Amino acid sequence: MVTVAQLLADPRLHLRAVHLPDPERQVEWVAATELLHPASYLEGSELVLTTGLAMAGIPAAVWASYADELVEGGAAALGLGTGIAFQTIPLELRRACERGGLNLLEVPHEVSFTAISRRVGAGRAAASPGPPASPPTTASSWPS
Numbered sequence: 184m185v186t187v188a189q190l191l192a193d194p195r196l197h198l199r200a201v202h203l204p205d206p207e208r209q210v211e212w213v214a215a216t217e218l219l220h221p222a223s224y225l226e227g228s229e230l231v232l233t234t235g236l237a238m239a240g241i242p243a244a245v246w247a248s249y250a251d252e253l254v255e256g257g258a259a260a261l262g263l264g265t266g267i268a269f270q271t272i273p274l275e276l277r278r279a280c281e282r283g284g285l286n287l288l289e290v291p292h293e294v295s296f297t298a299i300s301r302r303v304g305a306g307r308a309a310a311s312p313g314p315p316a317s318p319p320t321t322a323s324s325w326p327s
Contacts, residue, residue, distance in 0.1 A: 185306030227257030250279035266292025
């Protein structure tokens with residue numbers, strides 16, 4: 184597995200800690216989404232990545248609700264990609280993450296979400312004994 188702190192320490196990713204209440208939190212998966220309500224799609228311990236396209240111009244109360252939902256969904260951290268919808272991390276988002284105790288990272292525009300996903304995947308593979316398991320090929324073959 185990989186921790187939030189290990190992702191931040193990887194010089195290839197250029198991630199920046201904005202709020203880091205739990206740097207040793209394990210990241211099991213990466214979930215990239217532009218949904219305003221992504222929590223029902225989370226299983227826990229995800230690094231949620233977004234460019235914030237759906238959030239441009241939203242009121243502060245929506246940021247609070249968004250961060251609360253991520254915490255309730257068990258997210259390990261939120262990474263906001265800057266340079267598209269936001270040039271910097273919105274103060275309202277930072278405050279919402281501070282209130283909820285959610286790790287908040289800035290993902291610079293030049294860093295692909297895929298690079299972060301690959302780093303988390305490499306950490307998972309390194310932590311797994313034996314050959315990697317094959318992913319399910321259809322929804323009906325997923326474990327229940």
